[in-house]
Amino acid sequence: MPEVLKAPLVVEFPFTRSLGSVQSAFLTGLRERTVLGVKTTDGKVMVPPVEYDPVTADELRDLVEVESTGTVTTWAWNPEPRRGQPLGTPFAWVLVRLDGADTALLHALDAPGPDAVTTGMRVRVRWAAERTGAITDIACFEPYEGEAADAEPAAHDGQFDDAVTGIVAAARLDYVYSPGRAQTAYINALADRRTVGERCPSCRKVYVPPRGACPTCGVATTDRVEVGPAGTVTTFCIVNVKARNLDIELPYVYAHIALDGADLALHGRIAGIPYDQVRMGLKVEPVWTEGGRYPDHYRPTGEPDADYDTYKELV
Amino acid sequence: MREVAIVAFAQSDHLRTTDELSEVDMVMPVLHQVLAQTGLRTSDIGFTCSGSSDYLAGRAFSFTMTLDGVGAWPPISESHVEMDGAWAMYEAWVKLLTGEVDTALVYSYGKSSPGSVRDVLTRQLDPYYVAPLWPDSVALAALQAQALIDAGETDETALAGIAARSRESASANCHAQVKGSVPQGDYEVQPLRKGDCPPVSDGAVAVILAAGDKARELCERPAWIRGMDHRIEAHSLGVRDLTDSPSSRLAAERAGAFERPVDTAELHAPFTSQEVVLRKALKLGDDVAVNPSGGALAANPVMAAGLLRIGEAAARIHRGESDRALAHATSGPCLQQNLVAVLEGDAR
Numbered sequence: 047m048p049e050v051l052k053a054p055l056v057v058e059f060p061f062t063r064s065l066g067s068v069q070s071a072f073l074t075g076l077r078e079r080t081v082l083g084v085k086t087t088d089g090k091v092m093v094p095p096v097e098y099d100p101v102t103a104d105e106l107r108d109l110v111e112v113e114s115t116g117t118v119t120t121w122a123w124n125p126e127p128r129r130g131q132p133l134g135t136p137f138a139w140v141l142v143r144l145d146g147a148d149t150a151l152l153h154a155l156d157a158p159g160p161d162a163v164t165t166g167m168r169v170r171v172r173w174a175a176e177r178t179g180a181i182t183d184i185a186c187f188e189p190y191e192g193e194a195a196d197a198e199p200a201a202h203d204g205q206f207d208d209a210v211t212g213i214v215a216a217a218r219l220d221y222v223y224s225p226g227r228a229q230t231a232y233i234n235a236l237a238d239r240r241t242v243g244e245r246c247p248s249c250r251k252v253y254v255p256p257r258g259a260c261p262t263c264g265v266a267t268t269d270r271v272e273v274g275p276a277g278t279v280t281t282f283c284i285v286n287v288k289a290r291n292l293d294i295e296l297p298y299v300y301a302h303i304a305l306d307g308a309d310l311a312l313h314g315r316i317a318g319i320p321y322d323q324v325r326m327g328l329k330v331e332p333v334w335t336e337g338g339r340y341p342d343h344y345r346p347t348g349e350p351d352a353d354y355d356t357y358k359e360l361v
Numbered sequence: 362m363r364e365v366a367i368v369a370f371a372q373s374d375h376l377r378t379t380d381e382l383s384e385v386d387m388v389m390p391v392l393h394q395v396l397a398q399t400g401l402r403t404s405d406i407g408f409t410c411s412g413s414s415d416y417l418a419g420r421a422f423s424f425t426m427t428l429d430g431v432g433a434w435p436p437i438s439e440s441h442v443e444m445d446g447a448w449a450m451y452e453a454w455v456k457l458l459t460g461e462v463d464t465a466l467v468y469s470y471g472k473s474s475p476g477s478v479r480d481v482l483t484r485q486l487d488p489y490y491v492a493p494l495w496p497d498s499v500a501l502a503a504l505q506a507q508a509l510i511d512a513g514e515t516d517e518t519a520l521a522g523i524a525a526r527s528r529e530s531a532s533a534n535c536h537a538q539v540k541g542s543v544p545q546g547d548y549e550v551q552p553l554r555k556g557d558c559p560p561v562s563d564g565a566v567a568v569i570l571a572a573g574d575k576a577r578e579l580c581e582r583p584a585w586i587r588g589m590d591h592r593i594e595a596h597s598l599g600v601r602d603l604t605d606s607p608s609s610r611l612a613a614e615r616a617g618a619f620e621r622p623v624d625t626a627e628l629h630a631p632f633t634s635q636e637v638v639l640r641k642a643l644k645l646g647d648d649v650a651v652n653p654s655g656g657a658l659a660a661n662p663v664m665a666a667g668l669l670r671i672g673e674a675a676a677r678i679h680r681g682e683s684d685r686a687l688a689h690a691t692s693g694p695c696l697q698q699n700l701v702a703v704l705e706g707d708a709r
Contacts, residue, residue: 055419120505120507122552124500125548128479139503152490152491152504180493226386263432
């Protein structure tokens with residue numbers, strides 16, 4: 047069996063997220079170098095603050111300002127920082143209970159090595175030079191010698207000019223995608239301008255493109271079958287909306303095409319005929335462009351239309 | 362309450378990479394095996410439920426592809442959870458308890474090899490305060506491990522012992538990925554060394570559930586589900602006591618685990634340090650066989666490793682090696698969510 051195909055696949059997604067009033071105050075506060083917490087019903091101060099008590103589900107709105115210094119409650123030394131993490135050099139992950147708070151915040155600690163980090167050590171916030179209203183406005187923590195202040199945190203109204211009301215949470219994940227055995231064979235055949243499907247050993251149906259299994263019988267389809275090149279339009283629609291970066295004149299026709307010998311219609315664009323003359327039963331054939339890895343579109347063969355009964359099972 | 366049992370269990374070999382296999386190629390043999398064990402056909406199954414995650418595949422609605430392996434025509438009653446298959450099994454169990462169906466097929470799979478599972482799992486974290494920092498799954502487990510060490514509940518030597526015992530047990534498991542004597546290796550994130558961390562695995566698992574007499578008909582010694590419960594803790598790690606797992610304890614209590622002793626516990630503890638937390642939370646004595654399969658340290662197909670624990674526990678009952686077993690599944694960072702099932706064989 048030839049080796050399966052593999053290709054890099056990058057998934058990137060910028061989620062735009064709106065903030066509730068407490069989150070908005072906290073993240074806007076970070077932009078202004080002010081750390082806010084929220085008081086729970088029983089008087090505990092949560093940093094980072096949330097809008098509902100995780101234990102009682104009480105609504106929490108009473109903001110207080112805590113210190114930007116704190117104590118490490120647990121840590122882990124990260125010898126090889128990964129993409130997106132706060133520091134590019136080896137650092138410690140830390141949970142820090144800021145002075146005035148009763149819960150801990152997760153962040154990075156810039157320290158020379160694991161021997162310089164202990165649970166209970168004192169740290170302070172190192173602010174990012176450019177701050178936008180995000181958790182990354184805290185660049186990291188750094189060691190700090192001072193003692194904890196024992197004053198009660200003061201109430202804060204959470205009001206700032208130009209409050210941040212949303213964040214963009216950008217994410218990127220890298221994959222190496224492999225389509226597996228069946229689709230590798232399909233794609234490799236397309237490179238030779240052939241279309242191959244696979245036949246179900248049980249119901250004898252030929253699936254194009256093949257996915258390796260018969261969805262009706264739940265068994266592997268291993269018997270490879272060449273189909274087409276010509277086929278029949280089983281159904282179609284007229285597209286009047288232009289997709290981004292799509293270099294096709296509107297309107298165009300998008301159709302389901304049952305290739306000769308296939309028991310499942312695949313989809314493709316119909317051209318070489320005015321859009322309003324495309325019809326069910328139209329016989330079409332693939333048109334390949336120079337260097338194309340798959341048919342660019344399908345055009346009429348000029349044969350008489352197929353009788354409805356010959357393809358009605360595939361509509 | 363209606364009696365429901367696990368009557369069949371099958372799993373794939375768990376491997377670091379399975380490039381030549383699509384998801385359906387990986388899942389289909391396992392589905393065929395559980396059906397063959399019971400003699401059931403797809404059309405005999407009352408309800409089908411699966412667990413998996415699109416983030417592993419990097420593709421939307423990836424679970425629909427594996428449905429091809431079930432044979433979903435004529436139309437079947439089907440559901441999916443974007444979680445470990447243990448939670449899919451919970452859904453199926455509830456469905457059987459209602460009396461609406463008598464049998465259920467539950468399967469799950471994880472193909473972790475296409476992406477970087479350490480990074481992929483960051484996307485399940487709080488998107489406002491945590492995910493933008495990209496703390497990976499090993500880093501978060503290491504914070505929990507250090508908290509345990511600081512609390513005097515374990516040390517690096519004891520953790521290495523858990524790793525060694527798990528992989529030694531896995532030697533008897535022909536499907537396991539990492540087995541035998543394996544060096545602890547360097548720190549991944551201190552205090553966790555490579556040996557404290559689970560392998561990156563591709564794999565699949567399936568079980569069949571049946572109710573009452575149907576279960577007795579399909580299996581010589583059904584693994585009766587005496588109770589099952591799942592619980593969740595506060596989202597923020599800084600709010601929790603990382604050395605404990607109150608959600609596991611509560612789930613175990615509600616599942617009836619503490620009513621009588623268990624002889625076997627299959628714990629879903631991908632990191633050695635998590636076994637320390639779970640043994641305490643679930644009140645497991647030294648006389649309990651913990652992870653005789655090797656557990657998630659021997660094979661960790663994400664989204665299948667929890668259902669695997671339940672399946673392994675059930676299989677020991679089927680084989681007569683256990684009379685009362687506890688099976689545990691987890692999801693999320695540092696044992697965020699926990700499910701406990703209590704399984705029993707008929708008295709001998």
